[in-house]
Amino acid sequence: MAKQAISTPVIRRLPRYYRFLGELEAEQMERISSKELAQRMGLSASQIRQDFNCFGGFGQQGYGYNISELREKIGNILGVNEKTGVILIGAGNLGKAVATHLDFRKRGCRLVGIFDRNEELHGVVTAGLTIQPMHRLADFCRQYQPEVAVLCIPKGAAQELADQLLALGIRGFWNFSHFDLRINNPHIIVENVHLGDSLMTLAYCMHSTEKEKK
Ligand code: NAI
Numbered sequence: 624m625a626k627q628a629i630s631t632p633v634i635r636r637l638p639r640y641y642r643f644l645g646e647l648e649a650e651q652m653e654r655i656s657s658k659e660l661a662q663r664m665g666l667s668a669s670q671i672r673q674d675f676n677c678f679g680g681f682g683q684q685g686y687g688y689n690i691s692e693l694r695e696k697i698g699n700i701l702g703v704n705e706k707t708g709v710i711l712i713g714a715g716n717l718g719k720a721v722a723t724h725l726d727f728r729k730r731g732c733r734l735v736g737i738f739d740r741n742e743e744l745h746g747v748v749t750a751g752l753t754i755q756p757m758h759r760l761a762d763f764c765r766q767y768q769p770e771v772a773v774l775c776i777p778k779g780a781a782q783e784l785a786d787q788l789l790a791l792g793i794r795g796f797w798n799f800s801h802f803d804l805r806i807n808n809p810h811i812i813v814e815n816v817h818l819g820d821s822l823m824t825l826a827y828c829m830h831s832t833e834k835e836k837k
Pocket residue numbers: 712713714715716717718738739740741757775776777778780784798799800801816817818819
């Protein structure tokens with residue numbers, strides 16, 4: 624499968640396809656045409672066909688897509704069965720919410736450790752894991768070799784911590800800290816999350832729709 628040829632916008636649509644197909648599976652549907660899937664997802668059928676062609680098709684002319692097969696294939700591309708080891712740093716309001724409310728396993732990840740520098744949090748159990756002090760981080764990483772770190776710490780702490788984590792073998796950051804990490808290694812992946820950006824996009828769209836109505 625030619626993974627190198629896949630554009631980022633297509634990759635970004637895959638989790639959504641995966642989620643929709645999971646819902647269709649739950650409705651006991653077996654097959655779906657690109658047209659129907661497009662209608663349900665608010666995309667065009669040609670967009671869907673184009674996206675799936677990046678991975679070698681999947682569908683059959685006039686027959687549609689087998690939902691379970693398609694979901695499994697997209698899941699394999701996304702690596703949902705790989706169970707990448709993840710640690711979370713910063714068990715404050717956001718960190719606890721992310722650890723507790725997000726099903727890491729469904730997304731190909733396994734949350735294996737939570738760390739915070741605040742002594743009052745040490746020993747507290749969140750998402751089935753005991754929050755650990757930062758001085759245990761290095762030994763923990765050597766032992767369990769997590770590959771991804773979720774950063775739920777304030778901006779000012781992010782770069783130093785990221786440098787430390789890189790030295791401990793972390794290869795991917797899910798970065799909530801609102802700080803643009805400086806990492807000079809093309810093999811390290813940083814996914815920045817800004818919930819506020821999403822809200823601003825919503826607000827903008829609301830205003831522009833209102834303006835159009837006038
Ligand atoms: P919080 O203050 O409740 O939690 C932060 C936690 O990080 C605390 O438990 C603190 O002890 C810990 N911490 C701070 N420095 C640390 C370090 N160097 N090493 C280990 N632990 C450390 O704050 P909250 O509300 O959980 O937010 C955390 C960060 O996430 C903030 O910077 C906030 O601006 C940001 N945020 C980002 C969002 C996004 O969409 N990206 C949404 C909400 C918050």
